[in-house]
Amino acid sequence: MPNHLAERLRPFSTTIFAAMSELAVATDSLNLGQGFPDIDGPAELAQVAMEAIGAGRNQYPPSQGIPELRAAIAAHQSAWYGIAYSPDDEILVTTGATEAIAAVMLALCEPGDEIVMFEPSYDSYAACAAMAGASVRLVRLHAPDWWFDPAELAAAIGPRTRLILLNTPHNPTGKVFGADELAVIADLCCSHDLLAVTDEVYEHLIFEGTHIPLAGLPGMAERTVSISSGGKTFSFTGWKVGWVTAPAPLLAAVRSVKQFLTYTSGEPFQLAIARGLLFAPEEINRLGLALRAKRDLFCDGLAELGFTVYRPSATYFATTDIGEVAPEMDAVAFCMALPARCGVVAIPSSVFYGAGAGAGAGAGDTLVRWAFCKQDDVLREALSRLAKWRSVS
Numbered sequence: 458m459p460n461h462l463a464e465r466l467r468p469f470s471t472t473i474f475a476a477m478s479e480l481a482v483a484t485d486s487l488n489l490g491q492g493f494p495d496i497d498g499p500a501e502l503a504q505v506a507m508e509a510i511g512a513g514r515n516q517y518p519p520s521q522g523i524p525e526l527r528a529a530i531a532a533h534q535s536a537w538y539g540i541a542y543s544p545d546d547e548i549l550v551t552t553g554a555t556e557a558i559a560a561v562m563l564a565l566c567e568p569g570d571e572i573v574m575f576e577p578s579y580d581s582y583a584a585c586a587a588m589a590g591a592s593v594r595l596v597r598l599h600a601p602d603w604w605f606d607p608a609e610l611a612a613a614i615g616p617r618t619r620l621i622l623l624n625t626p627h628n629p630t631g632k633v634f635g636a637d638e639l640a641v642i643a644d645l646c647c648s649h650d651l652l653a654v655t656d657e658v659y660e661h662l663i664f665e666g667t668h669i670p671l672a673g674l675p676g677m678a679e680r681t682v683s684i685s686s687g688g689k690t691f692s693f694t695g696w697k698v699g700w701v702t703a704p705a706p707l708l709a710a711v712r713s714v715k716q717f718l719t720y721t722s723g724e725p726f727q728l729a730i731a732r733g734l735l736f737a738p739e740e741i742n743r744l745g746l747a748l749r750a751k752r753d754l755f756c757d758g759l760a761e762l763g764f765t766v767y768r769p770s771a772t773y774f775a776t777t778d779i780g781e782v783a784p785e786m787d788a789v790a791f792c793m794a795l796p797a798r799c800g801v802v803a804i805p806s807s808v809f810y811g812a813g814a815g816a817g818a819g820a821g822d823t824l825v826r827w828a829f830c831k832q833d834d835v836l837r838e839a840l841s842r843l844a845k846w847r848s849v850s
């Protein structure tokens with residue numbers, strides 16, 4: 458019989474991303490669902506990993522992460538954001554941001570605690586909150602620019618609130634939280650003595666605006682646990698090298714959990730990401746620049762097809778409202794019909810609402826998320842296939 462934890466996780470039993478990728482393979486569709494690029498990142502980084510394997514760096518590396526990568530993360534945080542972290546006790550390498558999110562929730566939340574976060578939200582937050590026995594309070598982001606009401610955020614904070622979880626740049630909307638919005642969040646954290654957990658995995662995939670880490674705001678360094686990952690920045694999502702930066706006491710708590718989740722992660726990939734983090738800024742920004750042109754190509758095409766397009770400022774996801782194009786159906790029905798009708802896979806954004814397998818009543822019902830981190834030909838082909846939507850009945 459499943460135990461209580463398995464029961465709590467039942468709504469999350471299959472991730473939508475995996476399910477839709479399987480559907481793409483089964484129907485031989487273009488996969489604009491799960492977010493991963495169809496071109497690998499820099500060959501130089503792959504070479505570092507291959508050489509490391511050849512050089513015998515194949516046994517358990519230190520649980521906290523190899524010194525080269527911790528030093529590179531410290532240098533990156535200092536050079537990009539002016540935030541100083543000690544590689545000795547304020548940086549932890551994890552198996553992707555996914556493990557970081559789980560370890561942070563398990564280390565910092567008590568059963569019954571509340572986590573305040575924005576909706577729509579990335580799927581693993583609510584699942585990890587459930588693992589920790591914590592519950593989630595949601596604050597809505599509103600189209601077209603995904604604004605939030607500061608009063609709603611303040612009202613979501615109660616006596617059991619432990620932390621505010623912020624994902625910027627934001628999946629699925631592509632929003633980059635601005636300085637004023639971050640100041641509101643920081644003020645609430647400080648005045649209610651809350652922790653902040655930030656997921657910044659898209660920090661370098663920005664088209665408009667600037668990524669500002671919450672940890673850099675006044676009063677926030679001592680209460681913020683920041684998470685990032687090399688997967689998006691360097692287009693190696695399968696390498697699963699993530700990290701946590703936090704003040705030493707918080708980091709120690711997260712580290713004690715991480716030790717018993719995975720203990721450590723593969724050294725060759727850590728070495729490669731360490732090299733990447735030391736790239737010159739133009740090199741690190743290169744993928745973002747390429748993605749901006751793809752965003753425009755794809756979003757312009759979707760708009761011409763009649764979709765209402767919410768053009769993202771960052772990430773590799775575009776959100777559309779399908780109300781005009783498919784007035785008779787919701788996003789789930791649309792995305793389930795799309796492979797057979799057009800040979801394209803996308804994600805119904807309703808799954809990002811309600812903090813648990815799309816349990817949100819009606820929210821995001823007509824929103825669809827498209828991953829545009831694909832070759833231009835693939836995007837053009839997807840657009841031409843989507844043009845058939847109206848002609849097939």
Ligand code: PMP
Binds near residue numbers: 552555556687698
């Ligand atoms: N956070 C967000 C917002 C994401 O979109 C992803 C996606 N892939 C992750 C975390 C997980 O990152 P990783 O692949 O490094 O585990």
Ligand code: GLN
Binds near residue numbers: 472474475490491628
């Ligand atoms: N972050 C990716 C996305 O949003 C999915 C990663 C995963 O499948 N867990 O598409």
